[in-house]
Amino acid sequence: MPDSASPGPSISRDELAHLATLARIDLSDAELDHLAPQLSVILESVASIGDVADDDIPPTSHALPLTNVFRDDVVVPGRTAEEALSGAPEQEEQRFKVPRILGDEQ
Amino acid sequence: MSDLITRTAFELSEALADGETSSVELTRACLDRIAAVDGGDGDAVGVHAFLVVDEEGALAQAESADARRSSGQALSPLDGIPIAIKDVLATRGLPTTCGSRILEGWVPPYDATVVSRLREAGLPILGKTNMDEFAMGSSTEHSAYGPTRNPWDLGRIPGGSGGGSAAAVAAYEAPLAIGTDTGGSIRQPAAVTATVGTKPTYGGVSRYGLVALANSLDQAGPVTRTVLDAALLHTVIGGHDPKDSTSIDAPLPDLVGAARRGAEGDLTGVRIGVVKELGGEGYQDGVLARFQESVDLMVAAGAELVEVSCPHFVHALATYYLILPAEASSNLARFDAMRYGLRVTPDGDPHRPPSAEDVMRATREAGFGDEVKRRIILGTYALSSGYYDAYYGQAQKVRTLITRDFEQAFGHADVLLSPTAPTTAFELGAKVDDPLAMYLNDLATIPANLSGVPGISVPSGLADEDGLPAGVQILAPAMADDRVYRVGAAREAMLLAKWGGPLVPPELVEGLDQARPLVEEVAQQPSRDRGATA
Numbered sequence A: 001m002p003d004s005a006s007p008g009p010s011i012s013r014d015e016l017a018h019l020a021t022l023a024r025i026d027l028s029d030a031e032l033d034h035l036a037p038q039l040s041v042i043l044e045s046v047a048s049i050g051d052v053a054d055d056d057i058p059p060t061s062h063a064l065p066l067t068n069v070f071r072d073d074v075v076v077p078g079r080t081a082e083e084a085l086s087g088a089p090e091q092e093e094q095r096f097k098v099p100r101i102l103g104d105e106q
Numbered sequence B: 001m002s003d004l005i006t007r008t009a010f011e012l013s014e015a016l017a018d019g020e021t022s023s024v025e026l027t028r029a030c031l032d033r034i035a036a037v038d039g040g041d042g043d044a045v046g047v048h049a050f051l052v053v054d055e056e057g058a059l060a061q062a063e064s065a066d067a068r069r070s071s072g073q074a075l076s077p078l079d080g081i082p083i084a085i086k087d088v089l090a091t092r093g094l095p096t097t098c099g100s101r102i103l104e105g106w107v108p109p110y111d112a113t114v115v116s117r118l119r120e121a122g123l124p125i126l127g128k129t130n131m132d133e134f135a136m137g138s139s140t141e142h143s144a145y146g147p148t149r150n151p152w153d154l155g156r157i158p159g160g161s162g163g164g165s166a167a168a169v170a171a172y173e174a175p176l177a178i179g180t181d182t183g184g185s186i187r188q189p190a191a192v193t194a195t196v197g198t199k200p201t202y203g204g205v206s207r208y209g210l211v212a213l214a215n216s217l218d219q220a221g222p223v224t225r226t227v228l229d230a231a232l233l234h235t236v237i238g239g240h241d242p243k244d245s246t247s248i249d250a251p252l253p254d255l256v257g258a259a260r261r262g263a264e265g266d267l268t269g270v271r272i273g274v275v276k277e278l279g280g281e282g283y284q285d286g287v288l289a290r291f292q293e294s295v296d297l298m299v300a301a302g303a304e305l306v307e308v309s310c311p312h313f314v315h316a317l318a319t320y321y322l323i324l325p326a327e328a329s330s331n332l333a334r335f336d337a338m339r340y341g342l343r344v345t346p347d348g349d350p351h352r353p354p355s356a357e358d359v360m361r362a363t364r365e366a367g368f369g370d371e372v373k374r375r376i377i378l379g380t381y382a383l384s385s386g387y388y389d390a391y392y393g394q395a396q397k398v399r400t401l402i403t404r405d406f407e408q409a410f411g412h413a414d415v416l417l418s419p420t421a422p423t424t425a426f427e428l429g430a431k432v433d434d435p436l437a438m439y440l441n442d443l444a445t446i447p448a449n450l451s452g453v454p455g456i457s458v459p460s461g462l463a464d465e466d467g468l469p470a471g472v473q474i475l476a477p478a479m480a481d482d483r484v485y486r487v488g489a490a491r492e493a494m495l496l497a498k499w500g501g502p503l504v505p506p507e508l509v510e511g512l513d514q515a516r517p518l519v520e521e522v523a524q525q526p527s528r529d530r531g532a533t534a
Helices: A013-022 A029-051 A081-085 B009-018 B023-037 B055-070 B113-120 B163-170 B187-193 B227-237 B255-263 B285-300 B311-334 B356-367 B370-383 B389-409 B435-442 B446-451 B481-499 B518-529
Strands: B050-053 B083-086 B125-129 B176-181 B196-199 B219-224 B271-275 B304-308 B415-419 B455-462 B469-475
Touching: A013 A029, A013 B370, A029 B311, A029 B370, A029 B389, A029 B435, B009 B023, B009 B227, B023 B050, B023 B055, B023 B125, B050 B163, B055 B125, B083 B113, B083 B163, B113 B125, B113 B227, B125 B163, B163 B176, B163 B187, B163 B219, B176 B196, B176 B227, B187 B196, B187 B455, B187 B469, B196 B227, B196 B481, B219 B227, B227 B255, B227 B455, B227 B481, B255 B481, B271 B285, B285 B304, B285 B415, B285 B455, B285 B469, B285 B481, B311 B370, B311 B389, B311 B435, B311 B446, B370 B389, B389 B446, B415 B481, B455 B481, B469 B481
Parallel strands: B083 B125, B083 B176, B271 B304, B271 B415
Antiparallel strands: B050 B125, B176 B219, B196 B219, B196 B455, B415 B469, B455 B469
16 A cells, blocks of 8 residues: 555556566566656656545546446357457467466466 | 649549549549658658558459449448548458557458448548557657658657548548547647547447547547538448447437538537636647637637636546556457467477466567556556555546536536647657656547547647647537537638638648648738737
8 A cells, every 4th residue: 555654656666567467568677667767757647636536426437328238139140260260379270379378386 | 643632522522423533533642642742762751641551452442432433322422532540440351550569460350330331331441540559649659660740840740649640631641531539639630730630429439349448438530621521421430339338329410410500600609618727838829829719710700708617627637647547458458469469479498388478478568669568557556456446446536527527517608619739749759758748738638538528629720939730629518519510610611711721731732733822821921910929
């Protein structure tokens, strides 16, 4: 949690490395050095909205007030396997071929 | 160089209907123009609006259009008029890169609904236009394929993220283009290139096949040289789509009728609200001067001026730069090297082949540019445990307050006005290393995306200090897109009357048969007409 005694919100290099892992991006050391202060500056400027809205203001996730847009439960043609696989980096037997998913410990 | 390329889409539709020209001739003229100005030539730089040009496909589609017309079966008023499409929309058979390396060479197996509708209306597709990577940017400098240049000054940015579409239209490479707008990416390029661009009401145009940046903010819309052309194009692409669960299930208002009515120039009974918070400090003097002129001219045409205050708009930028990265970080998670796009397999231990996670990390590191990485990380942070309420949660509440400001303002005014962008086109490289400075370009355009209201940018003239284009933004309540076309058309008619014709980029006037000496006059007139200013 943000430390109330610290000067303002910021992202440390370690935090950035953790976020990069969450985001599945293998940031280089140079990027970690370069991005952390840049992101801290941006974060500081956007954190200003923290005090703007009272607790009783409802959040808006979507400008258009729609709920539960359904279609009839009817089978319609989908994409062919060929179309779906057309961008596949690797394929085998009409399936996407991917690197091993399970880690060493599993 | 054919004069066909300087005509508006509406003029061309009449020329096609009259048999004065053919779609093949017109498409050929556009392709020739693209060949002449888009690529560099030795030391000379080109506009670089296009990432891919489909000469063969466009000409074949043009031939079909001509065959249809000669048998009296034109599909629409715009049948046969070529169009360029921002590279963020899926086009079957044509590469769709979103300006990113991670989708380099990816050819979609399907068309976006917007693209299907263009095909069904008979418009030949010239190619795909350049953009900031995944639509994140205000200058088109964040494209992985090099920037697009502003036809008004090739050393300057064309705006972003849809700089390619705006530049293509401004440079007469295409009479029409499609853009997308998440925080101003249609409107701001329009302002800095003296073209017209509309962001429809959220939900007004289908997002199916529009590679998502922020689902709650994205909209596709028309990029044109005139308001009537924008209304015609918007009518083709807009309307409910069952494949997009966020599209509005109601007919579009009569946009073309509104544009025609507006062009008559009478704004009697229209209440125009100038938003206090969208102007003043941070806005270039010349931009403000042209804006004030726009307001004065509208009042002279019968409009009633109201000053409105939207106090939470000062928080719009911060709200947007929390909500957008959050949604983007989620949307861009799909680029994981598993099913499509780039796959980078890192070197590793020969006894331990790389895992899927290793491949994802290496691919996304290699495939995404700096701005995309910044925003994904920021979004990941804002959504992560412990920070969600303080950042994303708070931003959603401020979004509610911004929407309430709009509702309140529209209680006093029929449309709201502001300058579209704070400055004219800045030089390439001037802001690319300063993210916050870049984000400020979206000051005036962002509120409309947060609340889903429609907005148009119409040229307001050239700024005195640098002779570069500025735009005036007109906003209307959600679903009232016709109002932006009516008032936009009226403003445009006043501009045409004042200058004797549309604004033409000086750098590209040479080679056009229809030479318009307008430009020299335009450059001199402002200081003559103005009272005492800098």
